[in-house]
Amino acid sequence: MESVTKPDREVRVEAKPRDTSDSHETVFEIAGLTVTYGSVTAVEGVNLDIRSREITALIGPSGCGKSTVLRCLNRMNDLIPSARVGGKVLYHGIDIYDPGVDPVEVRRRIGMVFQKPNPFPKSIYENVAYGARIAGIRDLDGVVEESLRKAALWDEVKDKLDTSGMALSGGQQQRLCIARALATDPDVLLMDEPCSALDPIATLRIEELMLELKDEYTFVIVTHNMQQAARVSDRTAFFSIEVTPQGRRGRLVEYDRTEKIFTSPSQKETEDYITGRFG
Amino acid sequence: MVTRSPASDARLGAEAVRRALTAKRADTRGLVFRLALLTCLLVSLLVLVVLLADTVLGSLSVWRTRGLADFVRSPLSADPAVAGIWQAFYGSAILMAFVVALAVPLGVATAIYLEEYASDSRLAQVINANIRNLAGVPSIVYGLLGLALFVKALGSVTGPEVFGRSLISGGLTLAPLALPVIVIAAAEALRAVPDSIREAAVGVGATPWQTIRHHVLPVAAPGILTGIILSVGRAFGEAAPLLLVGGITTFFQQAAGSGFLEVLQGRFSALPVLVFSWSRLPQEEFRALTAALIVVMLVLLLAINGTAIYLRQRYEKEL
Numbered sequence: 001m002e003s004v005t006k007p008d009r010e011v012r013v014e015a016k017p018r019d020t021s022d023s024h025e026t027v028f029e030i031a032g033l034t035v036t037y038g039s040v041t042a043v044e045g046v047n048l049d050i051r052s053r054e055i056t057a058l059i060g061p062s063g064c065g066k067s068t069v070l071r072c073l074n075r076m077n078d079l080i081p082s083a084r085v086g087g088k089v090l091y092h093g094i095d096i097y098d099p100g101v102d103p104v105e106v107r108r109r110i111g112m113v114f115q116k117p118n119p120f121p122k123s124i125y126e127n128v129a130y131g132a133r134i135a136g137i138r139d140l141d142g143v144v145e146e147s148l149r150k151a152a153l154w155d156e157v158k159d160k161l162d163t164s165g166m167a168l169s170g171g172q173q174q175r176l177c178i179a180r181a182l183a184t185d186p187d188v189l190l191m192d193e194p195c196s197a198l199d200p201i202a203t204l205r206i207e208e209l210m211l212e213l214k215d216e217y218t219f220v221i222v223t224h225n226m227q228q229a230a231r232v233s234d235r236t237a238f239f240s241i242e243v244t245p246q247g248r249r250g251r252l253v254e255y256d257r258t259e260k261i262f263t264s265p266s267q268k269e270t271e272d273y274i275t276g277r278f279g
Numbered sequence: 280m281v282t283r284s285p286a287s288d289a290r291l292g293a294e295a296v297r298r299a300l301t302a303k304r305a306d307t308r309g310l311v312f313r314l315a316l317l318t319c320l321l322v323s324l325l326v327l328v329v330l331l332a333d334t335v336l337g338s339l340s341v342w343r344t345r346g347l348a349d350f351v352r353s354p355l356s357a358d359p360a361v362a363g364i365w366q367a368f369y370g371s372a373i374l375m376a377f378v379v380a381l382a383v384p385l386g387v388a389t390a391i392y393l394e395e396y397a398s399d400s401r402l403a404q405v406i407n408a409n410i411r412n413l414a415g416v417p418s419i420v421y422g423l424l425g426l427a428l429f430v431k432a433l434g435s436v437t438g439p440e441v442f443g444r445s446l447i448s449g450g451l452t453l454a455p456l457a458l459p460v461i462v463i464a465a466a467e468a469l470r471a472v473p474d475s476i477r478e479a480a481v482g483v484g485a486t487p488w489q490t491i492r493h494h495v496l497p498v499a500a501p502g503i504l505t506g507i508i509l510s511v512g513r514a515f516g517e518a519a520p521l522l523l524v525g526g527i528t529t530f531f532q533q534a535a536g537s538g539f540l541e542v543l544q545g546r547f548s549a550l551p552v553l554v555f556s557w558s559r560l561p562q563e564e565f566r567a568l569t570a571a572l573i574v575v576m577l578v579l580l581l582a583i584n585g586t587a588i589y590l591r592q593r594y595e596k597e598l
Contacts, residue, residue, distance in 0.1 A: 107484045112482040114478060134489055
């Protein structure tokens with residue numbers, strides 16, 4: 001759900017050749033999402049619609065629950081035994097937390113790239129081919145080349161596909177992880193602070209990559225870096241921490257088109273964060 | 280007295296700084312500590328060297344007069360001139376095969392379940408604590424278990440001709456002895472696999488089984504392997520439980536020309552059992568034979584551990 005905007009405020013919109021119209025289909029409908037780890041509530045009452053073929057950024061201070069929300073979108077939180085998810089996460093209208101839904105099938109459609117590059121300790125080829133192989137895809141050579149090309153890594157590694165993925169540089173490893181996620185031809189790619197361990201040049205390459213690929217894939221990116229959100233995303237969700245008698249918990253403050261969030265946010269809290277007054 | 284500080288040195292100029300930086304303080308306590316550590320190391324090393332040298336020197340006469348092949352391949356005998364270790368050598372080999380065949384699959388499977396499927400449950404914590412205690416149980420207690428269960432209760436199955444005091448009973452007694460060490464080592468190796476690898480596999484749509492089989496186990500394999508070999512090494516050297524379940528301490532005739540099942544159900548000996556019995560025999564010649572037997576055991580243990588190190592390094596290189 002988008003928060004209320006104030007129409008009387010002047011909006012300085014940058015001239016971007018980017019399609020920010022509302023014609024994009026909704027991929028995720030998140031309604032009343034609450035996640036608890038044991039007795040700690042990480043995030044509460046999140047309502048968010050994520051649109052197809054767009055880059056949606058989740059920003060906010062540490063501990064605001066933005067990564068938790070991201071990890072709900074492909075049921076990655078299932079790996080944490082104490083995590084409990086309430087509310088609804090509808091993916092193309094289907095609640096992925098419905099007992100009848102197979103989480104493995106969910107993750108084949110909704111790929112993920114993690115904060116720290118985590119290639120398998122196997123060859124570059126095997127890293128990319130793995131997801132496709134277990135999904136039953138036959139033409140692995142083709143998939144590997146196509147995925148590595150899409151991840152802008154093919155030219156750098158085409159002559160050493162059988163060397164270990166761990167031997168690559170950090171930025172290359174992260175692009176390898178993107179290629180690995182692309183190999184199953186997912187619908188959505190979740191990026192959990194994908195550049196936080198990378199230098200500025202490697203970061204830029206990942207950002208360019210996302211912009212190139214967004215015509216084919218839907219991206220949701222969690223980032224600590226506000227400039228990054230401003231550079232790549234179409235929509236931005238700002239999360240913050242609310243201190244309650246029961247403890248600190250994350251909540252969604254504002255969700256809107258990125259240029260609106262960064263130029264004329266409707267909430268004072270958002271503006272304070274964007275302008276660097278806190279967090 | 281004027282207290283000096285880095286800042287005051289700097290104010291006094293380059294010469295004062297140079298003097299302060301190059302004036303070496305004698306670290307007497309550090310030196311003494313280091314020497315004490317070195318002494319401890321040398322003392323424990325010395326004990327080992329004396330023990331080894333004594334054994335090897337004591338065994339020399341056997342190697343000179345009999346040779347390794349004759350010593351290993353001759354059957355047990357009360358006559359020191361012809362006594363060999365064949366039945367015990369053979370018995371130990373089969374016992375180790377039992378341990379590997381029974382304890383490794385059970386132990387690794389237990390560890391996988393505890394770590395990958397039930398890591399946080401109360402049940403897993405209780406089981407974990409119990410397994411750690413089991414690893415510390417004296418081996419003679421396993422011998423008592425073997426005596427009560429495999430020899431007495433199941434004797435008609437494990438060794439009908441020999442009142443249950445068979446190779447099968449020996450193997451079944453040693454396997455649970457090795458089991459807890461394998462579980463602990465395998466669980467620790469699995470715990471050392473970074474979660475990022477599990478996340479990566481699950482993230483591309485691997486099922487929990489595929490994640491474990493394709494990614495977690497290969498990474499944990501060197502650690503699991505080391506645990507297996509260490510526990511097999513421990514079982515290899517155990518004499519007490521085998522004495523209880525009927526390891527033959529003198530000499531016996533292996534049923535000639537019988538099938539493998541008959542061998543398994545028949546009487547047996549093992550190398551550590553033989554060390555125990557030979558060292559008690561009155562004839563002076565058995566001193567040298569015992570030393571030679573111990574040298575054979577040490578070489579075998581070294582070979583086992585060497586294989587572990589080799590396999591481990593090869594596995595790690597592949598990653």
